[in-house]
Amino acid sequence: MTEPDATEQVELVRQRYAAAANGISAGRGTGLTSSPKDGDRFGAAHYEPDADLPGRAVAASLGCGNPVEVADLRPGETVLDLGSGGGLDVLLSARRVGPTGTAIGLDMTAEMLGLARGHATEAAATNVEFLAGRIEDIPLPDDSVDVVISNCVIALSVDKAAVFAEIARVLRPGGRIGITDILTDADRAQRAGKVECLAGALTQADYRSLLIAAGFADVEIHPAHTAGDQLLSAIVRAVKPVVRQRDPGFQVVPMATAHGPEVLAIYQAGLDDGDASFETSAPAWGVWNASHLAEHRFVAVDREGCVLGWVAASPVSSRCVYAGVVEHSVYVAPSARGRGVGLALLRALIDSTETAGVWTIQSGVFPENTASLALHERAGFRQIGVRERIGSHHGRWRDVVTIERRSPM
Ligand SMILES: C[S@@+](CC[C@H](N)C(=O)[O-])C[C@H]1O[C@@H](n2cnc3c(N)ncnc32)[C@H](O)[C@@H]1O
Numbered sequence: 001m002t003e004p005d006a007t008e009q010v011e012l013v014r015q016r017y018a019a020a021a022n023g024i025s026a027g028r029g030t031g032l033t034s035s036p037k038d039g040d041r042f043g044a045a046h047y048e049p050d051a052d053l054p055g056r057a058v059a060a061s062l063g064c065g066n067p068v069e070v071a072d073l074r075p076g077e078t079v080l081d082l083g084s085g086g087g088l089d090v091l092l093s094a095r096r097v098g099p100t101g102t103a104i105g106l107d108m109t110a111e112m113l114g115l116a117r118g119h120a121t122e123a124a125a126t127n128v129e130f131l132a133g134r135i136e137d138i139p140l141p142d143d144s145v146d147v148v149i150s151n152c153v154i155a156l157s158v159d160k161a162a163v164f165a166e167i168a169r170v171l172r173p174g175g176r177i178g179i180t181d182i183l184t185d186a187d188r189a190q191r192a193g194k195v196e197c198l199a200g201a202l203t204q205a206d207y208r209s210l211l212i213a214a215g216f217a218d219v220e221i222h223p224a225h226t227a228g229d230q231l232l233s234a235i236v237r238a239v240k241p242v243v244r245q246r247d248p249g250f251q252v253v254p255m256a257t258a259h260g261p262e263v264l265a266i267y268q269a270g271l272d273d274g275d276a277s278f279e280t281s282a283p284a285w286g287v288w289n290a291s292h293l294a295e296h297r298f299v300a301v302d303r304e305g306c307v308l309g310w311v312a313a314s315p316v317s318s319r320c321v322y323a324g325v326v327e328h329s330v331y332v333a334p335s336a337r338g339r340g341v342g343l344a345l346l347r348a349l350i351d352s353t354e355t356a357g358v359w360t361i362q363s364g365v366f367p368e369n370t371a372s373l374a375l376h377e378r379a380g381f382r383q384i385g386v387r388e389r390i391g392s393h394h395g396r397w398r399d400v401v402t403i404e405r406r407s408p409m
Pocket of ligand 1: 013014017060061062063064082083084085086087088089106107108109112133134135136150151152153156157158
């Protein structure tokens with residue numbers, strides 16, 4: 001028998017899920033369970049039992065994890081679920097993002113879309129939308145989505161590079177993915193059959209390479225549980241960089257709590273140099289976190305996800321008139337200096353603060369820190385003047401150069 005070509009494979013997948021949707025609608029079940037163990041591996045088993053879950057959507061779940069948990073959704077966000085099936089993850093996302101957010105499901109199988117829309121009506125969800133289309137050609141504009149989730153779908157695609165390129169296109173800069181998917185630890189060439197979730201499963205290394213090739217940074221892939229012979233369900237997280245670097249050696253992404261220990265270590269290394277700040281020791285994460293704005297924080301990460309540098313801002317005053325004035329800090333790990341990390345971080349900060357209506361970024365720099373002064377000049381900061389003998393540092397009175405960058409108003 002000859003192998004089905006790509007078009008035939010897509011049609012086989014569509015027919016399989018159309019039949020599953022028809023089975024669910026008729027009360028016969030999905031008809032997809034092939035082993036007693038599948039009940040633990042796929043579907044509702046991955047969701048906390050909750051009396052308030054949309055019951056029929058739970059019963060229609062065909063996923064291999066819970067991407068809503070993986071994606072850490074926040075109120076007001078726009079979420080896109082690739083291959084939304086019966087719509088459970090869309091409905092759960094809609095609750096997390098609340099009335100100011102939107103949850104969008106995308107699926108190519110009309111029968112699944114019909115099922116999902118019925119579940120949304122049943123759940124009286126108003127901030128949800130289901131779109132017909134292929135995940136390789138997402139019918140949404142560029143930079144229009146905050147988070148892409150997906151549950152056990154990308155493994156089915158005949159063109160995963162196109163899927164990741166499309167995710168990168170529709171995500172806004174700094175947007176993230178939280179996916180659960182089937183991966184293999186076996187040689188894919190040994191696999192036969194194309195319809196099973198598995199035929200197209202990638203290895204962890206291939207999945208990571210495709211995400212990086214599509215421009216994603218901070219890629220994390222964690223095996224979660226066994227999903228069959230040499231198959232595993234994995235959790236995948238990645239971030240679309242804020243500023244795309246020409247040097248693919250690093251990317252700038254929003255700072256997350258997980259970056260905290262590296263951020264503080266880089267801060268301490270800067271303080272130990274003696275020319276970065278009057279401070280002499282980095283505080284605990286909680287103190288650092290509370291003293292910086294939650295917005296406008298970025299890290300530069302290398303291909304392995306190691307933090308190379310960070311930038312963040314603090315308010316200068318609680319008075320309304322200073323609402324658009326922030327004070328920033330930028331630190332680059334000693335081993336990453338001279339690679340453009342500081343400039344990339346400052347550009348991300350400028351972009352983010354300007355978008356938020358901030359009109360002045362200011363800071364103080366020791367005159368001896370000529371590298372920092374030159375870096376800020378390249379990023380468009382100007383020197384306002386020198387405040388002489390403003391404070392004592394390690395027993396020595398020091399001057400501070402005040403620098404600022406004004407946004408066009
Ligand atoms: C395994 S089910 C998962 C459904 C849902 N995510 C869940 O967790 O229940 C796969 C779903 O992805 C859809 N699908 C598969 N390949 C697709 C593609 N290339 N484009 C759009 N949808 C696709 C199928 O129609 C089906 O609804």
